[in-house]
Amino acid sequence: MALVEIRNLTKCFRKGDETITPLDNVDLDIESGQFVALMGASGTGKSTLLNLLAGIDRADQGSINVAGTEITRLSRSRLADWRAANLGYIFQTQNLIPVLTAYENVELPLLLLPLSGAERRKRVEVALEAVGLTDRVDHYPRQLSGGQEQRVGIARAIVAHPAIIVADEPTGSLDATTSEQIQVLLGRLNRELGMTMLMVTHDQQVASIGTRCLRLDRGRIIEATPKRHGRQEQPHAMAR
Amino acid sequence: MFRFTPYVIKSLWRRRARTLLTVSGAAVALLVFCFVGSVQEGLRRLTEDEHAQRTLIVFQENRFCPTSSRLPHDYADRIRTVPGVADVVPVLVWTNNCRAILDAIVFNGLPVGKLRSARDLQLTSGDWTEFAGRHDAALVGRTVARRHNLAMGEQFSIGEISVRVAGVFESAVPAEENLIYTDLPFLQYTPGMNAAGLVTQHEVHLTDDAEPEAVARAIDQALKAGPVATTTRRKGAFQASVLSDLVDLIGFAHWLGYACVALVLSLVATTTVMSVQDRIREHAVLQTLGLRPARIFRLVIAESLLMCVFGGVLGTIAALALIASGGMAIGAEGVTIAFRPSWQLGAMGIAVSLAVGVLAAIVPAFQAARTQIVSALRNA
Ligand SMILES: Nc1ncnc2c1ncn2[C@@H]1O[C@H](COP(=O)(O)OP(=O)(O)OP(=O)(O)O)[C@@H](O)[C@H]1O
Ligand SMILES: [Mg+2]
Numbered sequence: 001m002a003l004v005e006i007r008n009l010t011k012c013f014r015k016g017d018e019t020i021t022p023l024d025n026v027d028l029d030i031e032s033g034q035f036v037a038l039m040g041a042s043g044t045g046k047s048t049l050l051n052l053l054a055g056i057d058r059a060d061q062g063s064i065n066v067a068g069t070e071i072t073r074l075s076r077s078r079l080a081d082w083r084a085a086n087l088g089y090i091f092q093t094q095n096l097i098p099v100l101t102a103y104e105n106v107e108l109p110l111l112l113l114p115l116s117g118a119e120r121r122k123r124v125e126v127a128l129e130a131v132g133l134t135d136r137v138d139h140y141p142r143q144l145s146g147g148q149e150q151r152v153g154i155a156r157a158i159v160a161h162p163a164i165i166v167a168d169e170p171t172g173s174l175d176a177t178t179s180e181q182i183q184v185l186l187g188r189l190n191r192e193l194g195m196t197m198l199m200v201t202h203d204q205q206v207a208s209i210g211t212r213c214l215r216l217d218r219g220r221i222i223e224a225t226p227k228r229h230g231r232q233e234q235p236h237a238m239a240r
Numbered sequence: 241m242f243r244f245t246p247y248v249i250k251s252l253w254r255r256r257a258r259t260l261l262t263v264s265g266a267a268v269a270l271l272v273f274c275f276v277g278s279v280q281e282g283l284r285r286l287t288e289d290e291h292a293q294r295t296l297i298v299f300q301e302n303r304f305c306p307t308s309s310r311l312p313h314d315y316a317d318r319i320r321t322v323p324g325v326a327d328v329v330p331v332l333v334w335t336n337n338c339r340a341i342l343d344a345i346v347f348n349g350l351p352v353g354k355l356r357s358a359r360d361l362q363l364t365s366g367d368w369t370e371f372a373g374r375h376d377a378a379l380v381g382r383t384v385a386r387r388h389n390l391a392m393g394e395q396f397s398i399g400e401i402s403v404r405v406a407g408v409f410e411s412a413v414p415a416e417e418n419l420i421y422t423d424l425p426f427l428q429y430t431p432g433m434n435a436a437g438l439v440t441q442h443e444v445h446l447t448d449d450a451e452p453e454a455v456a457r458a459i460d461q462a463l464k465a466g467p468v469a470t471t472t473r474r475k476g477a478f479q480a481s482v483l484s485d486l487v488d489l490i491g492f493a494h495w496l497g498y499a500c501v502a503l504v505l506s507l508v509a510t511t512t513v514m515s516v517q518d519r520i521r522e523h524a525v526l527q528t529l530g531l532r533p534a535r536i537f538r539l540v541i542a543e544s545l546l547m548c549v550f551g552g553v554l555g556t557i558a559a560l561a562l563i564a565s566g567g568m569a570i571g572a573e574g575v576t577i578a579f580r581p582s583w584q585l586g587a588m589g590i591a592v593s594l595a596v597g598v599l600a601a602i603v604p605a606f607q608a609a610r611t612q613i614v615s616a617l618r619n620a
Contacts (some may be wrong), residue, residue, distance in 0.1 A: 042504040056528050056613040077532045084530025091617075095525055099250040109529045156529075 001031035009062035017207030035190040037210030046200040049235040088157030096141040103137040127155040147178035164169035167199040262511040267549025269500040274559030276497035282577040292476030296444035301469040306333035306440045324450030330439040349427030366407020377406035381417035400432035414578030508600035516604040524616035533609040544601030552593020
């Protein structure tokens with residue numbers, strides 16, 4: 001059984017009498033340890049899919065099963081608890097709490113888990129080490145560069161050892177060099193720590209760090225993993 | 241819950257100008273609120289005390305200011321014969337002003353022997369023999385002494401009266417501490433008083449089983465034949481009627497106190513609404529990290545509560561300190577209202593701050609908790 005099983009997922013938005021259906025009966029499986037890059041034209045519903053998987057938005061129809069938990073059926077509070085324990089979310093920008101230091105920002109998700117102070121400290125240090133920011137622990141977000149800020153955000157997303165990490169255009173607002181560094185970092189986290197990831201991106205090069213590439217087009221998901229990886233899978237069954 | 245305390249405090253500190261303005265607003269409002277509360281407390285003590293309920297005051301009919309009530313001294317003998325009367329204390333009252341003023345000075349002349357038995361006074365300086373030994377000796381209430389810087393042995397004059405301070409006293413009845421006691425004959429024979437053989441009022445102490453209203457009627461009946469008609473009331477009712485102008489004013493001030501509370505409420509609510517609106521995205525990020533909506537609700541409440549309680553405690557302490565420093569005594573017609581800091585007042589100030597802190601934040605906290613994460617992240 002796959003780590004993530006999405007079945008018949010539908011989401012539509014109503015604006016007046018017009019209805020947009022970015023996700024129309026989508027099916028998708030993500031295996032544990034995969035690094036999935038999700039591409040597609042603007043407005044095709046990539047963020048919508050990612051937010052549904054992250055449990056911060058509600059589907060109109062269908063199911064999302066993550067590691068045995070059917071998250072579409074959870075109440076708001078239970079869903080929050082689920083996110084605290086199972087989800088790492090990497091935002092595009094402005095994702096840190098401005099009044100907290102880098103260290104405190106990374107520690108934040110751990111405050112929701114039953115961990116001792118010593119254990120929290122150890123985990124925060126490991127996470128900051130992993131993103132290479134051990135020398136910036138006492139800095140506030142305004143004292144960090146865009147790339148550093150993003151790395152703190154990544155440390156915060158991995159610190160609670162979540163089952164899955166989602167990232168919505170994590171390099172979208174960074175310059176080329178910084179973007180490169182973040183890509184390398186994400187690739188390493190997947191390879192070395194075995195983290196399962198779903199990343200939305202517009203950039204073919206960024207997508208190439210993934211182990212699998214998907215394309216969202218008119219409400220359907222298409223496998224687009226280049227042949228050179230040798231892991232080409234059958235095009236996904238696309239239900240209507 | 242307390243794991244997020246640093247976050248709450250840092251959030252308040254980040255907007256410190258706004259926080260400090262809100263805190264000082266709350267402090268000032270609570271200061272006024274407690275002050276008004278203490279005036280009311282003083283008034284209530286004056287009219288509702290056990291002592292005020294079980295003591296009668298015989299006054300000249302249709303007179304209010306002590307300078308205009310003149311009763312024969314020897315009415316005391318006739319009153320003493322009325323059933324239910326345990327003791328009668330003739331009192332001559334002199335005040336510097338009959339209207340409602342902030343700095344009322346009130347002399348009460350009582351027979352020396354009666355003063356000791358009828359009043360529960362503890363001398364903090366001086367002694368009773370000194371008081372009994374000199375005819376112009378005066379015992380000064382602690383509040384008056386502090387206000388006018390009077391100490392043992394000093395000479396003190398006001399109007400025609402000139403006395404020597406034989407002691408300073410404190411009393412379990414706060415209003416007593418606004419009085420100056422002298423021997424009755426001394427005050428009666430003070431030039432200008434023209435009060436030889438006269439007193440302002442007779443204070444009647446009742447036997448345990450006496451019914452105050454019935455005894456009051458019997459006294460007025462018994463004195464009907466005398467040269468001066470009387471009105472006898474419980475001390476509480478008497479004081480309330482003497483202070484009736486002030487009672488209205490205090491009733492009005494009471495609303496002022498509530499207005500202050502309403503003001504803090506809207507001040508803190510405004511600050512909280514602004515802080516929630518500033519942080520729509522931040523709250524959405526926190527929810528994404530896994531904070532439950534109920535937790536967001538509590539965090540917003542905690543911020544408001546902290547500001548309100550901090551300001552409220554400051555204001556309450558300032559009010560109590562101000563009252564304790566004894567700057568004034570509101571009085572009219574020889575009756576004064578004592579301000580006194582009390583635990584009830586402090587507890588009241590803090591309880592009000594707590595309630596306002598929670599009330600002010602309920603709506604914004606609810607809004608913050610209900611924020612739809614995705615739209616908040618998109619729009620910010
Ligand atoms: N709250 C909403 N109300 C109405 N329409 C919405 C809402 N949210 C998203 N949409 C629409 O749903 C579609 C998918 O949006 P989504 O943000 O998922 O696209 P995307 O693929 O992430 O685009 P981009 O690459 O530009 O980020 C868009 O057409 C958008 O206009
Ligand atoms: Mg998007």
